Amino acid sequence: MEKLFAIFTDYTFQTVALGSALLGLISGVLGSFAVLRRQSLLGDGVSHAALPGVVMAFLLTGIKNTEILLLGALLTGLLATFFIMGIVRHSRIKFDSALALVMSVFFGLGLVLLTYSQKLPNANQAGLNRFIYGQASTLLQRDIVLMGVCGFVLLLFVVLFWKEFKLFSFDPEFAASLGFSTGKLNVLPSFLIVLAIIIGLQTVGVVLMSAMLIAPAVAARQWSHRLWLMVCLAAIFGALSGVIGTLLSSSYAGLPTGPVIVVCVTLIAALSLLVAPRRGILHRIYLRRKTRAYIESEGGGVS
Amino acid sequence: MKEKDFAVRVHDLSVAYDMKPVLWDIDLSIPRGKLVAIVGPNGAGKTTLIKVMLGLMKPVSGAVDFGEPMTKKLRKQIAYVPQSGSVDWDFPTTVLDVVMMGRYGHLGWFTRPGKAEKKLALDMLEKVGMQAFASRQISQLSGGQQQRIFLARALIQQADIYFMDEPFKGVDAQTERSLVALLKDLKEQGKTVVVVHHDLQTVEDYFDWVTLINLHVMANGPVKEVFHEENLARTYGGRGLLLKGAQ
Numbered sequence: 001m002e003k004l005f006a007i008f009t010d011y012t013f014q015t016v017a018l019g020s021a022l023l024g025l026i027s028g029v030l031g032s033f034a035v036l037r038r039q040s041l042l043g044d045g046v047s048h049a050a051l052p053g054v055v056m057a058f059l060l061t062g063i064k065n066t067e068i069l070l071l072g073a074l075l076t077g078l079l080a081t082f083f084i085m086g087i088v089r090h091s092r093i094k095f096d097s098a099l100a101l102v103m104s105v106f107f108g109l110g111l112v113l114l115t116y117s118q119k120l121p122n123a124n125q126a127g128l129n130r131f132i133y134g135q136a137s138t139l140l141q142r143d144i145v146l147m148g149v150c151g152f153v154l155l156l157f158v159v160l161f162w163k164e165f166k167l168f169s170f171d172p173e174f175a176a177s178l179g180f181s182t183g184k185l186n187v188l189p190s191f192l193i194v195l196a197i198i199i200g201l202q203t204v205g206v207v208l209m210s211a212m213l214i215a216p217a218v219a220a221r222q223w224s225h226r227l228w229l230m231v232c233l234a235a236i237f238g239a240l241s242g243v244i245g246t247l248l249s250s251s252y253a254g255l256p257t258g259p260v261i262v263v264c265v266t267l268i269a270a271l272s273l274l275v276a277p278r279r280g281i282l283h284r285i286y287l288r289r290k291t292r293a294y295i296e297s298e299g300g301g302v303s
Numbered sequence: 304m305k306e307k308d309f310a311v312r313v314h315d316l317s318v319a320y321d322m323k324p325v326l327w328d329i330d331l332s333i334p335r336g337k338l339v340a341i342v343g344p345n346g347a348g349k350t351t352l353i354k355v356m357l358g359l360m361k362p363v364s365g366a367v368d369f370g371e372p373m374t375k376k377l378r379k380q381i382a383y384v385p386q387s388g389s390v391d392w393d394f395p396t397t398v399l400d401v402v403m404m405g406r407y408g409h410l411g412w413f414t415r416p417g418k419a420e421k422k423l424a425l426d427m428l429e430k431v432g433m434q435a436f437a438s439r440q441i442s443q444l445s446g447g448q449q450q451r452i453f454l455a456r457a458l459i460q461q462a463d464i465y466f467m468d469e470p471f472k473g474v475d476a477q478t479e480r481s482l483v484a485l486l487k488d489l490k491e492q493g494k495t496v497v498v499v500h501h502d503l504q505t506v507e508d509y510f511d512w513v514t515l516i517n518l519h520v521m522a523n524g525p526v527k528e529v530f531h532e533e534n535l536a537r538t539y540g541g542r543g544l545l546l547k548g549a550q
Contacts, residue, residue: 036391036394036395038391092321160413161412161413162415163407163410163413163414163415163416164407164412166396166400166404167404167407169394170390170391170394170396170401170404171385171389171390171404173359173385173389174383174385174404174456175407176358176359177357177358177359177381177382177383177385178378178407178408178460179375179378179379179408180407180408221395224395225395225396225397225440225442226395226396226397227394227395227396229395230395
């Protein structure tokens with residue numbers, strides 16, 4: 001108990017936990033829209049595509065500030081989104097193929113640049129590879145402030161455009177027939193999702209970031225039948241996983257924070273798929289049994 | 304200038320997907336205040352035609368003319384019932400919410416639907432016989448119920464022209480009759496209703512104007528004048544007689 005108290009009052013823990021909670025909250029909210037728009041995998045593409053941006057930002061500026069690196073990540077992340085959407089719109093290649101193509105090319109380029117930068121005689125490049133799997137313990141107070149500000153702006157957009165996002169996620173063609181600009185409504189949510197991913201890179205890394213986007217949303221969908229409830233629950237699940245993951249990795253030596261957070265959020269999702277009322281697997285099995293018993297008791301079914 | 308007598312016109316309209324033409328040199332005029340059926344075989348370009356009219360697809364050539372420029376004001380006068388299969392019905396929302404979406408164009412950016420929209424949505428649900436389902440989760444609806452929700456969502460737009468893509472698909476016969484009565488009411492109020500329709504048997508009962516298309520416009524006129532075997536045979540490539548049944 002004393003040990004737990006000691007962890008909670010520890011300044012580093014507080015910083016990392018706050019950062020992870022923020023990340024979980026933001027990715028939960030925007031992930032809900034990604035999942036409902038059937039663009040779950042877009043997050044995976046964007047996060048992988050962020051790697052060359054990080055390394056290029058460093059190679060070009062020689063500065064290792066998180067802000068500069070994430071700006072690079074944002075640019076290549078957006079570029080990748082742009083390519084994926086462009087390929088889908090202007091060719092007969094489907095979304096999944098376009099995504100796989102762009103994602104592997106960008107990630108490959110990122111790895112090439114990373115290896116190149118590590119061969120440079122300058123020692124300053126050490127630590128860039130933390131963006132692959134993330135390293136929450138490197139979160140500083142100023143990183144938290146950055147996350148907080150970006151998160152606030154993102155959530156503000158979601159609140160302002162709530163009605164439009166809802167309509168556009170459900171029926172984009174009808175939205176267009178009402179005169180809402182499909183261009184704006186296609187780009188804005190994608191842009192916000194990209195931003196949410198970039199915010200999380202330092203904590204969970206490019207490889208695992210898409211789980212933070214998808215898992216809270218999938219879990220929340222199981223428990224809710226209203227969009228606002230789904231979004232709130234996804235935010236709570238995300239934030240909770242952030243805190244629990246940080247707590248676990250601070251309590252046991254050798255547990256990396258980012259991956260532990262991802263494991264937590266995946267467990268929540270798995271549990272939700274299993275036990276949620278109505279949509280859960282167990283409830284469905286129970287219902288089927290009950291229906292069969294009823295049919296048999298009424299003289300139907302197998303004799 | 305005399306009052307325009309058409310609801311919508313298209314001139315020299317051609318649409319193609321990858322060099323393959325779907326609509327070819329379409330010229331037609333749809334009169335105001337009529338119940339109009341767009342009829343043709345599968346792949347004839349019916350859905351494409353109404354999507355182009357709605358501005359959802361860009362034609363390769365040609366133009367759509369509502370008699371005035373496409374402004375926000377005109378947009379509000381155009382309602383759309385897409386095929387119900389075009390959306391994910393597992394979306395987490397209620398029947399009432401979906402119907403209220405029909406008012407979003409009137410509300411414009413940022414404004415949220417309020418009491419007035421809710422009341423209107425309930426009225427429209429009553430018209431399509433779905434008021435008991437208002438707070439229902441949409442994933443629990445049958446195909447016919449989904450169609451009726453989409454119809455209610457178009458009715459709430461209180462438009463002048465309605466474009467409907469197979470609104471009777473999956474609807475039982477009794478409900479279909481009540482929905483047709485609803486469309487006839489709209490016509491009585493001077494609205495124009497353009498319906499992509501599949502059932503040749505009911506064209507004469509339901510509609511007063513018909514557009515037969517199959518890549519080209521095969522016929523466009525009052526049902527009594529143009530909905531005959533010769534035109535149907537041309538549209539369906541000789542199978543029209545069979546399709547129309549014993550008459």
